Amino acid sequence: MTDAARTPLFSPANAAALLLGMLLATRLSQLPPVWVIATVLLLGVVGWLRGRHGWQMAAVFLLGLGLLMGQGAWRMASVLPTEMELREATVSGRIVELPLHEKRRTRFDLIVDDADDQPEALRGYRLRLSWYDAWRSRGDPDRQGPRWQLKAGERWRFRVKLRAPRGLRNPAAFDGERQMLLDGIAAAGHVSDTASAQRIGSPAGIVAWREYMAIRIAEDTRAKSGRFIAALALGDTRGLSVEDWEALRAAGLTHLIAISGFHVGLVGLGLAALAWGLYQLWPTLGRYCPRRVTMAGAATLGAFVYLLATGASLPTLRTVLMIAFVACALILRRQTGVAQSLAVALILVLMMDPLCVLRPGFWLSFGGVAWLAWCLQGIQAGHVRQFLAAQAVASLGLLPLAVIFFAQASLVGPLANLVAVPWWSGVVVPLALLGTTMEVLHVGWGTPLWTLAGxxxxxxWPLFEWLASSRLALIWIPQSAVWALPLALVGMFALLMPRGMPGRALAATLALPLLWPNVDQPETGEIDIVQMDVGQGTAMLVRTRHHSLLYDAGPATPQGFDAGERSVLPLLHAYGVGRLDTLILSHADADHAGGRDAIAQAIPIEHTLAPPDAPLPEVVACEAGQEWTWDGVRFRFLHPTTHFPYLKNQSSCVLRIETAHGAALLTGDIDDLIESRLLQLAKADLHAEVVTVPHHGSGGSSSEAFVEATGARLALISSGYANRFRHPRDNILARWQKAGAKPLISSELGAVQVRIGEDGVEWKAERLESARFWDAVARHPREAGLSYRPTIP
Structure with missing residues (x-):
């Protein structure tokens, strides 16, 4: 076999094989030993360099598998060791990202100094820290407090309290643990002693320059949209409000705000045009260096500098690599196409950062270019038709990816992009970039251009706000089966085939399982109960065949965390819940009712119930004896009784749910005093297969008599990881276990779904169903309760 028969090392086929190998590695719940990873890598490298035909592709597949496992193992090895969990330490280091100043806290990333005076387990690693205002403080409205003085690129010394990366786990919601793995975060924590915080070094590096330029834009831009100019020119989105992001998502324009490959292309094209102009002015330059070489080098250099200046996001890196490859081909007089350029960029990106396959931006960036290259090749039409065709291809081709990553689709997105793409990319962005360039040359020269851009x-912007305000602007798509995405991609591929291809219209039906998935609903007479993972608080979704009830709305804190927005709403969308028949707020405490406003703003709620005299607006009182029936399931309140005063926890609405196959008891935050009252007034009604443990498993609840009276098989406990109340208490867990119940704790298992139906009581937990090697389950398997049986007959 001749060398000519060997597949090129950077061929599109090898790029696909490398990608598939890495995708397989992301599905692993545990990583193999280091020697296994090393063996796979060795076989992959040798086969890639020496293999032929299919053997080479198989080797590249192994290489991708080994590379991602290797990077994953290295990142996991850097995670905060168990002995330092929730301990305090003094660290010094440099702030390496733009600090995000919020109303009650400042968030920033710190790389610890690699020095002997630093904790050995933290040296050289990245920490994600928060600096909170003092408890009961109203913050620093004048932005003069010490945390507001944090600047990117500075060196500081802090006393911090740390924990290993950990986040909430709910279906279709943000995975904080995965994000921290991708960002290389070894530990998260907060500044525990703000008085001793000390600046020990001045701002330095590119990140400091970015913050300086962002401040210049904010101070000098005369237009009210200076925050958008900073985002478009520097990738600094800190100034964008929640309302700004909501409008951008609803209008389908978020991809234009982030620094994109198009921006890099503009910079490269501008530098190439400048080089061309120099040769026009001084033709004798051609004697020393060919114009083609200079233009290619200038485009590559400009793109690379812009990459560094804007934070090196994935789309910009992809574009820089493609520009560099094309420039090399021009210099060497080699012919190349978009597919080959894309393959080279893909392989280089994957080798530099294998874990990037877990980022939505990776798929949207490379997927968008691949779709355009495939569908627009050979189109001979005017510029307007080509632009319209590109928009149609991008909207349809990337729709399945947008749905799977964000569970939503913008119906007005294609229309908004028809205006935004030429106007923002052709006018706003060039002005913003030119203003930044002029400001580098001389302070003040960028102000007029930034103002024009604004x-x-x-x-x-008013047009896009109007489009985003439409009720039909954004639709949420329920969670679909794993196989729905590849099926939808095949459908979009066939739909975008050239005219004359038979069956193109029918191919679109392949996207229906993704865009219109079949939601698993309980049968008549059955119920689903979902205990959400909301931290130290409660939120539970109860579904019958045709109705949905939410018991508590999760916590909201002064620091800005709102479980209603971050956990409850994504889960409701994932389960296809577009409206709530009833919202029950067990009582008015923030850990149970805090998320109400965010939920009420997003979806309609027909009825809201709470204890009598609870300080909550627009609610109907829940009282013992009230009952109703949905789809053969009976709902009945056991507490509070008529004329019972509002006493916070002790006034919690206690709800009994009865089916033909078993019962559930939702208890809120009642304590042993109310438990004894219920034992006297309604002991027979306390028996239930599924019980929510009162008050998150506190020591003042779950009396022995109450636990025995319930006869529960499952004891659901909603609590936050390492919460300051130490819920649930060990003796309470032991009490429920002794009575025959299995405790299912949200902080350990994530969201827990329980079905009471014909097959008995069945349950599943998010951390067990979708376990990955970066999960807390992988780090602490005993803690996650892996010995629990998922089905109780």
Whole structure:
């Protein structure tokens, strides 16, 4: 066999094989030993360099598998060791990202100094820290407090309290643990002693320059949209409000705000044009260096500098690599196509950062270019038709990826992009970039251009806000089966085939399982109960065949965390719940009712119930004896009784749910005093297969008599990881276990779904169903209760 028969090392086929190997590795719940990873890597490298035909592709597949496992093992090895969990330490280091100043806290990333005076387990690693205002403080409205003085690139010394990366786990919601793995975060924590915080070094590096330029834009831009100019020119989105992001998502424009490959292309094209102009002015330059070489080098250099200046996001890196490859081909007089350029960029990106396959931006970036290259090749039409065709291809081709990553689709997105793409990319972005360039040359020269960019942006923004305000602008898509995505991609591929291809219209039906998935609903007479993972608080979804009830709305804190927005709403969307028939707020404490406003703003709620005299607006009182029936399931309140005063926890609405196959008891935050009252007034009604443990498993609840009276098989406990109340208490867990119940704790298992139906009581937990090697389950398997049986007959 000749060398000519060997597949090129950077061929599209090898790029696909490398990607598939890495995708397989992301599905692992545990990583193999280091020697296994090393063996796989060795076989992959040798086969890639020496293999032929299919053997080479198989070797590249192994290489991708080994590379991702290797990077994953290295990142996991850097995670905070168990002995330092929730302990305090003094660290010094440099702030390496733009600090995010919020109302009650400042968040920033710190790389610890690699020095002997630092804790050995933290040296050289990245920490994600928060600096909170003092408890009961109203913050620093004048932004003069010490945390507001944090600057990117500075060196500081802090006393911090740390924990290993850990987040909430709910279906279709943000996975904080995965994100911290991707960002290389070894530990998260907060500044525990703000008085001793000390700046020990001045701002330095590119990140400091980015913050300086962002401040210049904020101070000098005359238009009210200066925050958008900073985002478009520097990738600094800190100034964008929640309302800004909501409008961008609803209008389908978030991809234009982040620094994209198009921005890099503009910079490269601008530098190439400048080089061309120099040769026009001084033709004798061609004697020393060919114009083609200079233009290619200038485009590559400009793109690379811009990459560094904007934070090196994945889309910009992909574009820089493609520009560099094309430039090399031009210099060497080699012919290349988009597919080959894309393959080279893909392989290089994957080798530099294998874990990037877990980022939505990776798929949207490379997927968008691949779709455009495939569908627009050979189109001979005017510029307007080509632009419209590109928009149609991008909207349809990337729709399945947008749905799977964000569980939503913007119906007005294609229309908004028809205006935003040419106006923002052709006018606003060039002005913003040119202003930044002029400001580098001389302080103050960028101000007029930034102001013009802001004015141009302000002209268009009201239109997009109007489009985003439409009720049909954004639709949420329920969670679909794993196989729905590849099926939808095949359907989009066939739909975008050239005209004349038979069956193109029918191919679109392959996307229906993704866009219109079949939601698993309980049968008549059955119920589903979902205990959400909301931290130290409670939120439980109860579903019958045609109705949905939410018991508590999760916590909201002064620091800005709102479980209603971050956990409850994504889960409701994932289960296809577009409206709530009833919302029950067991009592008015923030850990149970805090998320109400966010939920009420997003979806309609027909009825809201709470204890009598609870300080909550627009609610109906829940009282013992009230009952109703949905789909053969009976709902009945056991507490509070008529004329019972509002006493916070002790006034919690206690709800009994009865089916033909078993019962559930939702108890809120009642204590042993109310438990004894229920034992006297309604002991027979306390028996239930599924019980929510009162008050998160506190020591003042779950009396022995109450636990025995319930006869529960499952004891659901909603609590936050390492919460300051130490819920649930060990003796309470032991009490429920002794009575024959299995405790299912949200902080250990994530969201827990229980079905009471014809097959008995069945349950599943998010951390067990979708366990991955970066999960807390992988780090602490005993803690996650892996010995629990998922089905109780």
């Amino acid at each position: 004015i141009a942006f302000d002209i268009s």
